Amino acid sequence: MFRTITISLISFFLFLQSFGQNNLIVSSYVPTSENWLLLTKDRQFISDNDSLNEELVDLVKAFSIDSVLPSKSQRHRVGEAGWIISIFGYKWKALNMTKQKFVGTERDGIRVPGHGPRFTEYDVNFNLIPRIRKYIDLTWVGIKQQRDKNRFNRIKNFDEAPWIYPETLENIKRYRMHCEITPPQEYLPLLNEKFYPVMQPNSSKEHPNIGSDHTTFGLYGAFVADYNHTGHPEIHPYEWLWWYDTHPDRLTETSQTWYVGYMKEASNRFRGWYKKKEPRVGQVSVPFVFDLKNDTLQITLEHLLHDMFDAEWLSKLQGIPETASDLYFWEKTFTFTDAGLKGKVIRYSTSNPIRREGMKTWFSDLNWDKEKNLLTGYLNLGVSVENVYGAKVIFD
Numbered sequence: 001m002f003r004t005i006t007i008s009l010i011s012f013f014l015f016l017q018s019f020g021q022n023n024l025i026v027s028s029y030v031p032t033s034e035n036w037l038l039l040t041k042d043r044q045f046i047s048d049n050d051s052l053n054e055e056l057v058d059l060v061k062a063f064s065i066d067s068v069l070p071s072k073s074q075r076h077r078v079g080e081a082g083w084i085i086s087i088f089g090y091k092w093k094a095l096n097m098t099k100q101k102f103v104g105t106e107r108d109g110i111r112v113p114g115h116g117p118r119f120t121e122y123d124v125n126f127n128l129i130p131r132i133r134k135y136i137d138l139t140w141v142g143i144k145q146q147r148d149k150n151r152f153n154r155i156k157n158f159d160e161a162p163w164i165y166p167e168t169l170e171n172i173k174r175y176r177m178h179c180e181i182t183p184p185q186e187y188l189p190l191l192n193e194k195f196y197p198v199m200q201p202n203s204s205k206e207h208p209n210i211g212s213d214h215t216t217f218g219l220y221g222a223f224v225a226d227y228n229h230t231g232h233p234e235i236h237p238y239e240w241l242w243w244y245d246t247h248p249d250r251l252t253e254t255s256q257t258w259y260v261g262y263m264k265e266a267s268n269r270f271r272g273w274y275k276k277k278e279p280r281v282g283q284v285s286v287p288f289v290f291d292l293k294n295d296t297l298q299i300t301l302e303h304l305l306h307d308m309f310d311a312e313w314l315s316k317l318q319g320i321p322e323t324a325s326d327l328y329f330w331e332k333t334f335t336f337t338d339a340g341l342k343g344k345v346i347r348y349s350t351s352n353p354i355r356r357e358g359m360k361t362w363f364s365d366l367n368w369d370k371e372k373n374l375l376t377g378y379l380n381l382g383v384s385v386e387n388v389y390g391a392k393v394i395f396d
Contacts, residue, residue: 022325022334024346024363032289032369035059036376039256039289047246050105051131051169053216058103058132060258061378062220062240064282065316067099069222069273076228077268078119092224092236092269095142100223102235103135104128107176109204109213110197117185120267124183124198127176128217136166139177142225142233151230178226179219181237182267184387187305194304195261195390196241209259209392211247218242222273237265240284256395259304260284264387279310281317281384285364288395290375292368295344297395299379301327301361302351304390309358314384317360324362324382327354338368341375358384 038046038056046053075091107127116122130136147155147163155163161171183191183198192199197207205213221238225231245257264280290297314320325332327350334346346363359382366377383389 022323022332024334024336024366026336026338026341026366026368026375028365028367029370030367032367032372032374032376036287036289039287039376040291040374042251043246043253044251046244047248047251050214050216053244053246054103054105054131054135057216057218057242057244059287060218060242060260061285062101062218062242062260062282064099064220064239064280065318066274066278066281069094069097069099071272072097074270074272076119077271090228092222092226092228092234094222094224095145095233096223099221099239100138100235101218101220102128102130102138102177102179102223103132103216103218104130104177105216106204106212106214107173112197112200112202114200117182117267120182121269122182122185122188122267123180125178125180126204126217127178128219129173129176131169131172135177136172136175138223139175139233140165142177142223143175145225146231146233149231151227154230178232178234179217179221179236179238180234181221181239181263181265183263184266184307187307187388190305191261191263191388191390195259209245209247210243211249215243215246222270237270239263239265239280240282242284242286254396256288258286258393259390260286260381260393261304261390262383262385262388266387279313279358279384279386280389281310281313283317283319283380283382285378285380286393287376287378290344290346290377290395292341292344292373292375297344297346297375299346299348300351300392300394300396301349301379301381302392302394303354304392306354306385306389308386309354309356310384310386311357312384314358314360314382317382317384320360320382321362321364324360324380326357327359327361328357329353334363340370341368344375 035055073093110126162174219238220240221235242260331349
């Protein structure tokens with residue numbers, strides 16, 4: 001009987017949460033910037049313009065609480081061999097002691113290993129080509145160091161791309177950022193099915209969430225030079241990964257749809273940067289536009305995959321407002337305190353309630369452009385998860 005009463009109370013609590021009112025405060029009233037207006041464009045237009053797609057994907061903000069690297073370099077961990085070869089320079093060296101965000105478009109699709117883990121390594125990697133100047137400059141920092149060191153004397157002509165600064169986009173495909181991670185091994189099948197390709201024979205083009213070998217991605221992680229090879233620049237490992245849905249089969253859909261994922265590096269090569277037993281703790285902020293000619297913005301957060309959440313570690317994520325909600329709800333309705341937005345609501349649904357308090361969600365940076373009658377802002381997710389979290393976020 002006690003168990004029945006408990007279940008009934010929990011159900012009633014969820015009922016109140018689902019239909020309770022929550023207030024939203026508009027914080028600014030300025031004209032909508034051009035990159036935010038990209039969210040009002042159809043998917044075909046975004047898909048046809050890599051530069052604009054990158055501007056759109058760059059709106060997403062992401063970080064982890066362990067954003068500062070505690071040491072300059074990391075090495076292979078293959079018994080004493082890893083230590084010995086590191087003496088001869090075979091290692092990863094940080095190009096910045098703070099983890100970096102990067103946005104670019106695939107040059108040649110995601111590459112998936114054709115074998116099982118080797119010494120715990122199973123790198124899912126791809127090359128991104130940047131078209132936004134700040135990311136071109138970030139790539140150039142790594143390429144310039146690679147050029148100046150000229151490891152193994154591989155560079156023969158210093159007067160051609162990519163060994164000269166790219167003033168234009170003419171040869172930009174030669175300025176690549178290599179991106180790698182060994183995802184958590186036990187979650188490879190779920191990642192491959194629900195989020196992105198990590199197992200053969202899958203590929204970016206064949207994956208139902210992507211659909212092309214030239215998709216624009218954003219990611220966040222350690223910015224390094226890989227001196228196990230020639231010192232080329234990498235985001236390795238990347239932790240946050242996101243993209244805007246431009247799958248060829250869904251280009252006529254009108255929703256603003258995003259995929260976001262957060263992963264722990266599962267190899268033991270970076271043990272000085274990542275504590276194996278500590279969860280991944282961070283935040284992602286997903287942008288949206290609400291056309292106020294409509295009365296309702298429907299938001300759907302679909303949890304694609306996850307393992308255990310950790311409420312204790314989530315408390316280390318600074319900046320979560322007191323008004324933030326946990327994810328223990330099916331649906332919530334948000335209304336605006338601004339009298340001019342009376343009758344406008346945001347209805348926020350989830351695919352399933354998260355019963356552990358290892359996630360928080362809230363809105364921020366709400367701006368009302370009265371001339372264009374648009375509301376823009378961010379949906380924020382604070383996450384503390386043991387190994388992996390992936391989601392699809394839809395704004396209708």
